[in-house]
Structures are given as structure tokens and as C-alpha cells.
Amino acid sequence: MSYYDAETWQLTIDAPITGQKSLIKYKYLLQNQDGSIIAEWGDDRVFTLVHSTSVLFYDTWNHAGDYENAFFTTPFQEVLLPKAKKISRKTKSEGSFLFKVKAPLLSETHQVCIVGSSAQLGCWDTKQPSLLTKRDNWWEILLDVSDSSNSIEYKYGIWDSANKNFIAFEQGENRVLPNWIDNKFDQIVIHDGFIHKKDEKWRGAGVSIPVFSLRTQNSFGIGEFSDIKLLVDWAQGVGIKLIQLLPINDTIATNTWLDSYPYAAISAFALHPIYINLAEIAGTKQAKKLRQLRKVQDQLNQLEKVDYEAVLRIKWDFLWELYQEQADSCFETDRYKSFFQQNKNWLKPYAAFCYFRDEFGTTKFERWPSANHYSEELVDELFKSGKSRRKINFYCFVQFHLHQQLIAAVAYAHQKGLVLKGDIPIGIYRYGVDAWVDPSLYNMDWQAGAPPDDFTAIGQNWGFPTYNWKKMQEDGFSWWKQRFEQMSRYFDTFRIDHILGFFRIWSIPTHAVQGILGRFVPCLPVGIDEFTARGIQFDYARFCKPYITDEVLWEIFGEQQFVVKEQFLLKDQNGAWIIAPAFDTQIKIEEYFEHNSAQGLSSKVKEGMFELIANILLFEEPGSHQKQFHFRISIDKTWSFKQCAPAIREKLMELYHDYFYRRQDHFWYQEAMQKLPFLKESTNMLICGEDLGMVPHCVPDVMQQTG
Known part of the structure; x- marks a missing residue:
């Protein structure tokens, strides 16, 4: 479409028609500068086009975030809102201008009316307004206002059909029908979006x-x-x-x-x-x-x-x-x-x-x-x-x-x-039907969870495999659509637990037990050159392997460090402590203690080994050949970080904050917008998202964009 003015875009199309009539369906899309596409909300616009006619559509963009759209979802349309009664009163219904507007929160006896500045619109007389008729989700009326040479101002209002009196005008400025809309068209269709009823809300417990x-x-x-x-x-x-x-x-x-x-x-x-x-x-x-x-x-x-x-x-x-x-x-x-x-x-x-x-x-x-x-x-x-x-x-x-x-x-x-x-729930059971039927839809080598918070310093590990979104997207998210369809048989609305999982999910490798060893997926890594640029001499073993010294062992294990050294540790060729291969993951430690409970080792040793394995600063991005990395969460609480020089700690934290709180924001916005709009379009249930914890800055914007 081409730009007309600050509020209008336009396009002229010649549409071939077979037969005397043809059903036209269309929808508006918005392409952002980054190439991403946002579709207006709602069903396709539909119009029956008659052979050899010219039609002007003067439409209003339907933003998914407009709260009025919620009232056209299943719970409101099927149960909560009163059904509009058929109005027997005859009203004007002739002309080439079709006015259409939505007004979801009307009582049973209320009806939309229209008055305006032209003679055909009653010259603002509210005693005999033109009454609109309800058809599907729209209130509409066909009028002839084509003989006006000036722009026409008008407003919708509410008419009480029971008491035969005018209730009120809609809120806001007058609507304007520009004078460039003239009678050279056989028909003009004016989609006016929602009636403007200030601060009107539906409230229910x-x-x-x-x-x-x-x-x-x-x-x-x-x-x-x-x-x-x-x-x-x-x-x-x-x-x-x-x-x-x-x-x-x-x-x-x-x-x-x-x-x-x-x-x-x-x-x-x-x-x-x-x-x-x-x-x-x-x-x-x-x-x-x-x-x-x-x-x-x-x-x-x-x-x-x-x-x-x-x-x-x-x-x-x-x-x-x-x-x-x-x-x-x-x-x-x-x-x-x-x-x-x-x-x-x-x-x-x-x-x-x-x-x-x-x-x-x-x-x-x-x-x-x-x-x-x-x-x-x-x-x-x-x-x-x-x-x-x-x-x-x-x-x-x-x-x-x-x-x-x-x-x-x-x-x-x-x-x-x-x-x-x-x-x-955000996840599926690892050993359930869905994983058995098509494991390719899930990342079976990862576990979903949550990063540390005020309730748990080691994070959460839920054990569920994460979703393989790329694979799911290949068939248009059919598994999710089937899931929503099944839900719609029993529910009118539903809550998505942990909606942040549609932006990014806290992913923990299957060799880990604690959520502390997870990271957000997907996530933009930190390049090795970024460390160098900040004057940090990169040391792969120092940053990416458990940092173990006698001091660290004393802080974690106290007197039991000697048992730990003998049972679980080795010295490398440089004389530094390393974890023996048989115990170098948390799951190996977990299994060892499960099968050797009679050895007399305290739970403090087990938890200490978990902490020692997690005493790292960075995870390597798989396949990056030691060139890209992800920060371990809460590095400032690790003994590895505390043992770094003050200047290095300061520079590491600069990168850390950029990694978690800045660089991912637009990336996660794009990730969510690739999923949520398509999933929401697949059902007319009212969808609610819930989450706590580390909420990215982009989340409110996405929630507003998708409604």
C-alpha cells in the first residue's frame, strides 16, 4: 500500500469476478523495518462484490491489543454477554454508504445509532437518529450521504429501543468522512472499528x-x-x-x-x-x-x-x-x-x-x-x-x-x-505419550526449569524436555493447534503457565541436577573478542571449568575436604585439582550417592560436590570451537568469581549485565512474535498468560501486540 497521510494508507486493486457475484476476503498486514509481519486481529474481512461495481473500503486497523477484542472471544460471546434482541423497528436502509462499527458491551435493549453534520445524518438531531442493525459481530447501516460537498462529521450513539430515547454519544472527537470519499464509487464501506465508550469495562469475579x-x-x-x-x-x-x-x-x-x-x-x-x-x-x-x-x-x-x-x-x-x-x-x-x-x-x-x-x-x-x-x-x-x-x-x-x-x-x-x-502447563512429561509419538518436537537432551530467585538460590529443574520450536513451526504449530482445539471442548478460556517459555526457556542439560547450571535458550552468546576488547585475558580452563583450590575446598567442605580430595578429585599435569571423570557432572554425583548411601558420606558432601561442579563462570556455545559463550547465572556468588581480581570482576559484570538484560531483548521479542500470534489465531478462547521472575523488557510490548 502507498502512504497517503499520517493516518491513511491506500491501494487500488482490479479484482476479476466470475459470475454475477464474488466473495472477497482480505486482511491487513504491517511489515516492520526488520521484515517481521504483524497481522491485524480478527477474522478475515468479508464482502460480496457484484459484477462491474467499484467499491471503496475505508477501514480501521484492528489492533490485537485493543481490549475490546476480548469481548469477541468464546467466553463473552457464548456465555457472559447478553444476546442482542432483534429490533423490529424499521429504519432507513438505502444508499451507497455502508457504515459498520462494533459495540460489544451493550445491554439487550440498547442499539447503536448514528447522527452527524449532514442532512442525511440528521444534522445532529438525537430525537430521530438512524438506527444500525446487528449482523454477526457488526452493527451496520446503509445510508446515502453522497450529495455533501464537504467533509462530514458524525458520531455513533446508544439508543434505548425499549424506552425509545437517546442515551448518549460515544466518547472522543467527532468522526470525519473526508471529502475525497465521493460518489464515483458504486459503494463505500466504512469500517469504523469499535464504538468509543470511555473507560467501559466488563467486571466479573x-x-x-x-x-x-x-x-x-x-x-x-x-x-x-x-x-x-x-x-x-x-x-x-x-x-x-x-x-x-x-x-x-x-x-x-x-x-x-x-x-x-x-x-x-x-x-x-x-x-x-x-x-x-x-x-x-x-x-x-x-x-x-x-x-x-x-x-x-x-x-x-x-x-x-x-x-x-x-x-x-x-x-x-x-x-x-x-x-x-x-x-x-x-x-x-x-x-x-x-x-x-x-x-x-x-x-x-x-x-x-x-x-x-x-x-x-x-x-x-x-x-x-x-x-x-x-x-x-x-x-x-x-x-x-x-x-x-x-x-x-x-x-x-x-x-x-x-x-x-x-x-x-x-x-x-x-x-x-x-x-x-x-x-x-509449559512442558510435557519426559516419559509421556507426546514424547513417545514424536520426540523430534522436543529437545530431549534439555530440561526446562527456572533461574535462581528469592525462593531458591539453586534455581528450579522441572525435568520436562523443552520444545523444539523450529520443528514445530514447520507444520504451522499443528501440535499446539490440536492441543488448543482439545481444550476448547471443555474450556472457554485458559491460562498459559510460564508464558515466558514462548520468549525463551531456562534450559538445563540432562547431566545437571540443579537449575543453576541452566541458561536461556535461545540466547545470543558473548564472543571471545568481547572479553579481549574489555581487557580480559581469556582463559578457557579458568572460566569454563570448575575452579578448585585448597581455599575453595575449605570454604565448601570444611574438614570433609580431605575425604572429597581422596574420593572425587584428581591432580592434573600442572598439579591443579580437577574433578575425576567418574564424578564430573551433577547427575553422576546424584547416582553415586543413590547407590552408595551406606558409605557414610554426609549430604553436605553431595551438595558441596554440586556446588563445586557449578563453580564456573561461562558455558561454551556448542559447536563454537571455544569462540562463543554464555554466562552462568549468579556468577557473583561463585567462589570462582570471588577469586578474580577486582578489575576483572568489574569488567565481567559489565558483560554479564549486557548479556542478561540488554542484548537479548529484541531477539526474544522476535522469538515470541514468531509463535504467539499464530497460536492465538488458532482459537477463539480467551488466552491469559502468567509468569513471575526474570521478565524481559520486551514482554509487556509483546503481550500488548498480541492482545
Whole structure:
């Protein structure tokens, strides 16, 4: 497009039309100086073009960051906002000027109107304004204002159709229709964006609670999807509009309490069987069997804390009994067939994964004989084979009933005027279905975590593999789009846990235990020439290897340094202390202490060895041939740094602050803008981002850009 003035860009296009009418779809894009593209927010603009007509589109850019866009997402359009009533009053609807505007927060009896400076717009008379009609998300009206030789000023307003009176003008300056817009066009379409209603906000309260905390008389030792209905009743009674849940995906890896962490799902799609209500499946036919469990049910419900293992075991056993009796009839129903067909892309791999997990007693799929690598042929064979077919379909049976119970709770919430908010963890479980099916989508040799903060000086290691964003981008982030689509079946809005992971993720090598040995990925490294330019004589061994002296050993280990020297250290050819190859990573130390607990070494030695291994200043960028480096976080707290000369410490900190707080900012902005806009466009759910800690300066800008 070509520049016209400070507020206008223009373009003329000759569009070939086949037949008498043609549907035109278009959207505006903004190209930045760096070549990056930002698309305006919302669906494509659509217009039916008639043969041999000329049309002028006078459009307003729809910025994704405009808060009004939130009111056109699923929770507001489907549940929270009142539906506009059809207005029977006839109004002017002829001419070549089509005025269109969005006004999301109107009451049921309010209607958008337009008045202005020309005779056709009523000369600012608010007693008989022209009333717009609601079509889809737009209020619109067709008028003839083409006989005016001057620029036309106008405003939208609010009309009360019940009391037949004018309420108020929109806020701000008058809108202006330039005089260069004339009647040489067959039709002029004026997209005016949003009506200007100053400081108008929608306000609502919400409650956040895990499903497992919703214990009722009907529960079985833990909150269940069916219990959400009782929470909805309470929420409606106190005026709450939103219920936020923790992740509800299946986390069963070991069948122990270790699986109770909701952010370690073995599937990004499957629901957790522990949230199922047995009575709703049993019905009257198996109710007698269920009554036999009433005593243990009451005992579990009386516990202060959830007995995760007992609840899961009892539910699994009873579900298997129900499956034996109901499977054949269930699989013949249209509901089940529809569910299976709609979800088979993730359901079949998930069921196969669960089958192998139970068969081999582990989710570590590299240990599965003949099944350590996923293949569709392998899974299809399991569903055909008589030996495995009965067992593998059990997991599909359970997922079907979980789905039925959850969508019933969701429908109940919507009926009561409430929306549900889900939670998407940033990571996937290392030994889960998703990693088994396509490990290329994840960096399996890295672990996600967080840098040190006020709560932990050694950082956090979550153990999840990080995302291979380049690989995911190759097919347009289809895995994420499938994940969002699955979420949309149950939730109206969702929270992205650790949204900073879309900018950069704290990545820890798999040989490390503590988060302190991680770094941000991606990240622009520091070149060796930058050290030289600051007068720092670069010493690879001094900066990139654990710095070990007798003084350091005394500070870390005290009297136990002698045991450490004998057990874990060696002298190099120059007589300096180095860590023996058998103990030169934190994971080697971890494994040694796990298998040699009877040696009598204190936990202080183990933690001290962790600290000694982390007593470095820099990590080498892989493949850089000792030319590029990344700073270890919190170098000023290391003994290695403290042993440097004061002048060197000062210069190192200059580079350190540049590395962490300046040079990455635009780079991380670009990284986020390559992902978040495309992911947001794939769903109409309201997306919320959450994070704490080291928030880069670019984050508010990206959040504003993407809405």
C-alpha cells in the first residue's frame, strides 16, 4: 500500500469476478523495518462484490491489543454477554454508504445509532437518529450521504429501543468522512472499528480451585468432574462468573502418589481417570456392587488429605469390572463412535501407551521391548489383535466416560452463566505419550526449569524436555493447534503457565541436577573478542571449568575436604585439582550417592560436590570451537568469581549485565512474535498468560501486540 497521510494508507486493486457475484476476503498486514509481519486481529474481512461495481473500503486497523477484542472471544460471546434482541423497528436502509462499527458491551435493549453534520445524518438531531442493525459481530447501516460537498462529521450513539430515547454519544472527537470519499464509487464501506465508550469495562469475579479439592458426599475420596456442578451452584449464588481449574490431564506414570503432580501429564490430551464418578457409569444395574464400596468411600472422604494411591486403585478395579459388562454395548452407541472418530489421533496412541506402561511396569518407553519407537502400524495392530484389543480399548472406554462427565459439567456451568478456565502447563512429561509419538518436537537432551530467585538460590529443574520450536513451526504449530482445539471442548478460556517459555526457556542439560547450571535458550552468546576488547585475558580452563583450590575446598567442605580430595578429585599435569571423570557432572554425583548411601558420606558432601561442579563462570556455545559463550547465572556468588581480581570482576559484570538484560531483548521479542500470534489465531478462547521472575523488557510490548 502507498502512504497517503499520517493516518491513511491506500491501494487500488482490479479484482476479476466470475459470475454475477464474488466473495472477497482480505486482511491487513504491517511489515516492520526488520521484515517481521504483524497481522491485524480478527477474522478475515468479508464482502460480496457484484459484477462491474467499484467499491471503496475505508477501514480501521484492528489492533490485537485493543481490549475490546476480548469481548469477541468464546467466553463473552457464548456465555457472559447478553444476546442482542432483534429490533423490529424499521429504519432507513438505502444508499451507497455502508457504515459498520462494533459495540460489544451493550445491554439487550440498547442499539447503536448514528447522527452527524449532514442532512442525511440528521444534522445532529438525537430525537430521530438512524438506527444500525446487528449482523454477526457488526452493527451496520446503509445510508446515502453522497450529495455533501464537504467533509462530514458524525458520531455513533446508544439508543434505548425499549424506552425509545437517546442515551448518549460515544466518547472522543467527532468522526470525519473526508471529502475525497465521493460518489464515483458504486459503494463505500466504512469500517469504523469499535464504538468509543470511555473507560467501559466488563467486571466479573472468579474462583480458582483444583478439581481434586472439590470433595462432596458423592465423591470417592477426591473431587470429581461431576462435583463441578455443585461448585457452579455456589458460584452462581455469590455472583462469580468464572471457575479456574488446575490441569486435569492424565498423570499416571508409576501408579503411586508421585503421579499426583498435575503439571506432569503423560498426555497433553487425555483426561485423568481419578476424576471419574463411578456411580454415573454404574447406573442402576451395577449399583449394588458400588454400594459394597460405600464404607471405604466414606472412609476416604473423611481423610484430611487425598489418599491418591487408594482412590486410584479402587477406581481402576471397579472401572475394569464395569468395562467387562458394558464395553460391547458402549462401543455400539453413536456417542462413543463419534467420540472415538473425533479423538482417535491422540486417543489411539494414548491407549497404546497405557497398555505398554501397564505391560512393562514403566513409562520409560526406551525400555519397552519392540515398542521403544512409536509407529502407527504398531498401534493399529494392538487394536486388531485379540490378545491386546480387549485391554487397549479399556483406556478408550474410560476416556469416553470422562469426556461425557466433563462436558455435562461444562454445559451445566454455561446454563448457569459461568465459564470455565483451564490451565496449560509449559512442558510435557519426559516419559509421556507426546514424547513417545514424536520426540523430534522436543529437545530431549534439555530440561526446562527456572533461574535462581528469592525462593531458591539453586534455581528450579522441572525435568520436562523443552520444545523444539523450529520443528514445530514447520507444520504451522499443528501440535499446539490440536492441543488448543482439545481444550476448547471443555474450556472457554485458559491460562498459559510460564508464558515466558514462548520468549525463551531456562534450559538445563540432562547431566545437571540443579537449575543453576541452566541458561536461556535461545540466547545470543558473548564472543571471545568481547572479553579481549574489555581487557580480559581469556582463559578457557579458568572460566569454563570448575575452579578448585585448597581455599575453595575449605570454604565448601570444611574438614570433609580431605575425604572429597581422596574420593572425587584428581591432580592434573600442572598439579591443579580437577574433578575425576567418574564424578564430573551433577547427575553422576546424584547416582553415586543413590547407590552408595551406606558409605557414610554426609549430604553436605553431595551438595558441596554440586556446588563445586557449578563453580564456573561461562558455558561454551556448542559447536563454537571455544569462540562463543554464555554466562552462568549468579556468577557473583561463585567462589570462582570471588577469586578474580577486582578489575576483572568489574569488567565481567559489565558483560554479564549486557548479556542478561540488554542484548537479548529484541531477539526474544522476535522469538515470541514468531509463535504467539499464530497460536492465538488458532482459537477463539480467551488466552491469559502468567509468569513471575526474570521478565524481559520486551514482554509487556509483546503481550500488548498480541492482545
